[in-house]
Amino acid sequence: MRYHRVPNETVRRLPFYLRGLLLSLHWGRLCTSSQELADLVGVRPWQVRKDFSYFGDFGTPGVGYDTARLAKEIKKILRLDVVQKVALVGVGNLGSAILAYTGFGIYGFDIAAAFDIDPKKVGRKIKNIVIEDVSNLRALKKRKINAAIIAVPQESAQQTADALVKAGVTGILNFSPCYITVRRKVKVITIDIAMDLARLPYYMPAG
Amino acid sequence: MRYHRVPNETVRRLPFYLRGLLLSLHWGRLCTSSQELADLVGVRPWQVRKDFSYFGDFGTPGVGYDTARLAKEIKKILRLDVVQKVALVGVGNLGSAILAYTGFGIYGFDIAAAFDIDPKKVGRKIKNIVIEDVSNLRALKKRKINAAIIAVPQESAQQTADALVKAGVTGILNFSPCYITVRRKVKVITIDIAMDLARLPYYMPAG
DNA sequence: CGCTGTGAAGAAGTTCACAGCC
DNA sequence: GGCTGTGAACTTCTTCACAGCG
Numbered sequence: 001m002r003y004h005r006v007p008n009e010t011v012r013r014l015p016f017y018l019r020g021l022l023l024s025l026h027w028g029r030l031c032t033s034s035q036e037l038a039d040l041v042g043v044r045p046w047q048v049r050k051d052f053s054y055f056g057d058f059g060t061p062g063v064g065y066d067t068a069r070l071a072k073e074i075k076k077i078l079r080l081d082v083v084q085k086v087a088l089v090g091v092g093n094l095g096s097a098i099l100a101y102t103g104f105g106i107y108g109f110d111i112a113a114a115f116d117i118d119p120k121k122v123g124r125k126i127k128n129i130v131i132e133d134v135s136n137l138r139a140l141k142k143r144k145i146n147a148a149i150i151a152v153p154q155e156s157a158q159q160t161a162d163a164l165v166k167a168g169v170t171g172i173l174n175f176s177p178c179y180i181t182v183r184r185k186v187k188v189i190t191i192d193i194a195m196d197l198a199r200l201p202y203y204m205p206a207g
Numbered sequence: 208m209r210y211h212r213v214p215n216e217t218v219r220r221l222p223f224y225l226r227g228l229l230l231s232l233h234w235g236r237l238c239t240s241s242q243e244l245a246d247l248v249g250v251r252p253w254q255v256r257k258d259f260s261y262f263g264d265f266g267t268p269g270v271g272y273d274t275a276r277l278a279k280e281i282k283k284i285l286r287l288d289v290v291q292k293v294a295l296v297g298v299g300n301l302g303s304a305i306l307a308y309t310g311f312g313i314y315g316f317d318i319a320a321a322f323d324i325d326p327k328k329v330g331r332k333i334k335n336i337v338i339e340d341v342s343n344l345r346a347l348k349k350r351k352i353n354a355a356i357i358a359v360p361q362e363s364a365q366q367t368a369d370a371l372v373k374a375g376v377t378g379i380l381n382f383s384p385c386y387i388t389v390r391r392k393v394k395v396i397t398i399d400i401a402m403d404l405a406r407l408p409y410y411m412p413a414g
Numbered sequence: 415c416g417c418t419g420t421g422a423a424g425a426a427g428t429t430c431a432c433a434g435c436c
Numbered sequence: 437g438g439c440t441g442t443g444a445a446c447t448t449c450t451t452c453a454c455a456g457c458g
Contacts, residue, residue: 007427015405019384033439042386045439046429053441061440062436079408086404093304100300103384103401147407171407173400177226177310179249187410189403193380194310196396197293198222200354200378201286203394214449240417252417253451260419268418268457 010051014074015107016041017048021071022106033064075108085112085145087169089160090152091121091131094175098149099126112145117156134163141168150174161188217258221281222314223248224255228278229313240271282315292319292352294376296367297359298328298338301382305356306333319352324363341370348375357381368395 020040024032034048052058052065058073059065075081086104088095091114099114115134116122122133140146148169152160157176164172165182174180174190182188227247231239241252259265259272265280266272282288293311295302298321306321322341323329329340347353355376359367364383371379372389381387381397389395 005426009427011406011409014409015399015402016386018405019399019402035439040386042388044429046431046441047427049440050428050442057441059440060436061434062438064439077409078405079411080405084408093307097300097304098400101400104404107401107405109401109404146411147404149404171411173404173407179223179247181249185412187407189407191398191400191403192222192226193305193308193398194314194316195222195226196398197311197316197354197356197380198225198285198287198314199218200380200394200396201291202218202221202284204286204353204378205392212448216449242417251451253453256418257420257450264419266418269416270458271417 004054006054010054011078013041013043013047013051014078016043017051018071018074018078018080018107021067021074025067025071029067031064032067032070034059037065080108082108084109084147085143086110087112087137087140087145087148087164088114089116089134089137089148089150089164091116091126092151092153095149095151096126098151099129111149113140113143117152134160137163137167139167140164145169147171148173150176150180152176154178211261213261217261218285220248220250220254220258221285223250224258225278225281225285225287225314228274228281232274232278236274238271239274239277241266244272287315289315291316291354292350293317294319294344294347294352294355294371295321296323296341296344296355296357296371298323298333299358299360302356302358303333305358306336318356320347320350324359341367344370344374346374347371352376354378355380357383357387359383361385 020037034045038045038048114129114131117134121131148164154176161180172188177192227244241255245252245255321336321338324341331338355371361383368387379395384399
């Protein structure tokens with residue numbers, strides 16, 4: 001199985017497995033079976049085994065997976081074994097919430113800089129980070145930041161992305177409700193909150 | 208094609224099409240072709256046509272789709288043609304940002320109530336909404352609210368979901384980084400920001 | 415001609431069932 | 437006996453290619 005292409009869906013599930021394993025580890029479980037891990041993340045055991053099989057033989061038959069080792073392996077696969085510096089662009093309501101969020105740390109992310117276009121915000125300090133003017137984006141490469149979170153209004157999302165790519169950013173998490181085009185080699189993941197909410201009623205029984 | 212099961216992926220794309228159509232409408236386009244719409248949302252034209260074909264013949268050969276009509280049809284399919292009342296539980300950083308967000312309106316959502324467990328927050332007013340104590344969740348059914356957004360800390364997410372389901376909620380948008388179990392018939396969509404960020408480095412060229 | 419709608423072909427992802435190891 | 441790893445079957449989704457209508 002080792003030589004197959006890894007499905008995108010498998011990659012999407014890896015962070016979920018990691019979360020489950022860290023939880024399992026936190027509970028003191030030295031060993032975690034595919035069944036236990038599956039229950040923790042809401043999938044089926046064979047899916048778990050199949051997913052891991054793309055990367056190697058991590059488990060021990062009759063026993064399960066070494067919790068700590070598997071967590072480490074997944075971190076390596078996802079390249080979360082080194083600290084990933086991230087820039088935040090747009091410190092409005094959502095941007096501020098992201099800055100205040102402490103959940104990124106366990107995955108090795110460090111929000112190392114924050115930018116805004118509003119002169120009233122520039123210079124203010126949130127969580128030890130001084131908000132800079134967006135013109136400073138140019139210097140991102142020098143600061144070894146190559147991922148960014150976009151939390152600006154929709155109408156400036158594309159130009160923000162363009163500036164980021166120009167500054168050497170190769171990964172973007174976009175919270176603006178719009179489709180962003182970038183050159184191949186740059187990965188954009190868009191989270192559109194309203195869009196996810198919008199498909200909820202479809203699945204809800206009539207009321 | 209009309210009698211086939213609708214793929215989940217198609218349902219996931221419908222809100223994107225709706226966003227594109229509303230944009231097209233905003234630009235005064237009476238007619239939108241599958242090619243134009245595809246460009247607006249980042250898919251291929253045949254995907255657009257196939258997706259719509261599950262629901263009916265909305266287009267005119269040689270011309271395209273009547274922009275306003277198609278938007279209306281999608282709203283009907285997604286049940287966004289009636290106002291959907293939504294409750295927000297957890298008015299922390301993220302919850303406040305969601306309350307302040309104005310992007311839900313165009314899809315017919317009305318955040319009609321907000322709840323928190325912190326007595327210091329209860330009674331405060333944000334955007335014309337008075338924050339209530341979580342014990343008031345019980346009355347949701349009477350208030351005809353059957354969808355909710357969970358923005359509470361991870362450790363209270365499951366119990367919040369349980370309380371919501373008990374109160375008659377059948378659709379939940381969950382922002383807590385954890386897997387929530389509910390009985391069949393209740394739809395949960397989870398947005399885990401850190402999880403989406405966590406798969407970004409995998410796709411980024413080494414740096 | 416241009417653009418839609420769709421069966422059929424192809425690709426991608428999931429589930430099964432069981433061999434094999436502890 | 438228990439649990440992993442995986443080819444093969446199956447299901448789901450995407451893409452193609454083109455008939456058919458305006």
